[in-house]
Amino acid sequence: MPAFQPVPSSFGALKEQVVVLTGGANGIGLEIVRKLYQAGAHIVFGDIDEAACKTAVDQLKSETSSSSDISFLRTDVRKYDDNLALFKSAYEKYGRVDHALAIAGVTEQAGKNWFDPKLDLSSITAAPTTELIDINLTGVCYFARIAAVYLRQGNDGRAKDKSICLLGSVASFKEQGGLFVYQPAKHGVLGLVRSTRKFFDGVHGIRINTVCPSATKTRMATKGVEDAWESQGVKLNDPQAIADYVLTLTSIPKDSYVGTVTGLAVFVEANKGWEIEKDLDRCDASWLGEEMSRNAANIEAALASGTAWSD
Numbered sequence: 221m222p223a224f225q226p227v228p229s230s231f232g233a234l235k236e237q238v239v240v241l242t243g244g245a246n247g248i249g250l251e252i253v254r255k256l257y258q259a260g261a262h263i264v265f266g267d268i269d270e271a272a273c274k275t276a277v278d279q280l281k282s283e284t285s286s287s288s289d290i291s292f293l294r295t296d297v298r299k300y301d302d303n304l305a306l307f308k309s310a311y312e313k314y315g316r317v318d319h320a321l322a323i324a325g326v327t328e329q330a331g332k333n334w335f336d337p338k339l340d341l342s343s344i345t346a347a348p349t350t351e352l353i354d355i356n357l358t359g360v361c362y363f364a365r366i367a368a369v370y371l372r373q374g375n376d377g378r379a380k381d382k383s384i385c386l387l388g389s390v391a392s393f394k395e396q397g398g399l400f401v402y403q404p405a406k407h408g409v410l411g412l413v414r415s416t417r418k419f420f421d422g423v424h425g426i427r428i429n430t431v432c433p434s435a436t437k438t439r440m441a442t443k444g445v446e447d448a449w450e451s452q453g454v455k456l457n458d459p460q461a462i463a464d465y466v467l468t469l470t471s472i473p474k475d476s477y478v479g480t481v482t483g484l485a486v487f488v489e490a491n492k493g494w495e496i497e498k499d500l501d502r503c504d505a506s507w508l509g510e511e512m513s514r515n516a517a518n519i520e521a522a523l524a525s526g527t528a529w530s531d
């Protein structure tokens with residue numbers, strides 16, 4: 221797999237760029253906010269944890285002097301109108317939105333196991349919570365839909381670089397037993413990148429990518445997770461490293477190897493990154509067989525940007 225390196229020297233390109241993101245109050249999102257702030261971007265971030273949003277802004281302002289303008293809005297990504305309000309707030313303030321990052325997410329919670337072995341004919345009658353799908357997938361789809369409209373405002377003919385980055389996971393593409401609902405939701409995040417990348421690039425001039433980290437040192441990775449990884453000799457990612465990959469995909473529009481930096485999925489383990497989509501395409505014929513691979517490629521080419529499904 222081709223290694224994908226973070227390029228911190230490109231972050232300066234984000235100076236005065238307007239960036240909207242979710243999940244900026246803690247963990248990986250907070251590190252992204254910190255690096256955007258240091259780069260001088262104008263940031264409007266949303267998070268359900270309003271107290272942590274306020275602490276983050278106060279802390280950033282006290283620890284770093286920056287030309288960055290930063291504000292937050294209490295946002296529940298499950299609500300379409302909250303996502304809308306976030307973009308509207310940035311657009312009304314700056315007259316444009318340049319980059320949109322969907323970072324908010326939650327993992328499986330104790331006591332909410334959809335496939336609890338204790339379920340029986342009586343307890344199965346109560347519907348389970350759908351919050352993992354609502355936050356990790358529906359909220360991300362809402363965010364991308366609204367982002368596509370706000371990012372393309374005033375951007376006829378790709379006059380400016382505009383991009384979306386979604387936080388996926390190793391669970392977006394590798395089996396992770398036990399992440400019963402998180403895994404299908406995160407598969408959906410990679411699915412959203414695959415289903416929109418040609419369309420967004422060709423029709424709107426918007427790039428879309430995903431970063432897919434293995435376990436990362438935030439409150440999401442429990443002690444049990446950390447022990448499981450380290451017992452296999454694999455270190456957890458640092459949230460700062462994940463932020464570097466997100467900012468790299470956001471700040472570099474073109475690369476000599478991949479061309480336009482769009483449709484990529486960057487897997488990160490122990491802070492090292494690899495792009496997984498291009499090599500997957502290259503292995504297609506050995507995976508699916510020559511004939512099926514050729515048929516799939518021809519059909520995909522015939523579908524072009526994909527509007528045939530909805531015309």
Ligand SMILES: NC(=O)c1ccc[n+]([C@@H]2O[C@H](COP(=O)([O-])OP(=O)(O)OC[C@H]3O[C@@H](n4cnc5c(N)ncnc54)[C@H](O)[C@@H]3O)[C@@H](O)[C@H]2O)c1
Pocket residue numbers: 242243244245246247248249266267268269295296297298323324325326327355387388389390432433434435436437438439440441459
């Ligand atoms: N930590 C890991 O091991 C790991 C690994 C792979 C992917 N990820 C992904 O990285 C992203 C960030 O997670 P993290 O590890 O920083 O966890 P975190 O818990 O530190 O941060 C998640 C943020 O999302 C916010 N959030 C949760 N529900 C929300 C909602 N309904 N509306 C708005 N905001 C909400 C939280 O308040 C928090 O600020 C997530 O998408 C997660 O799935 C994390």
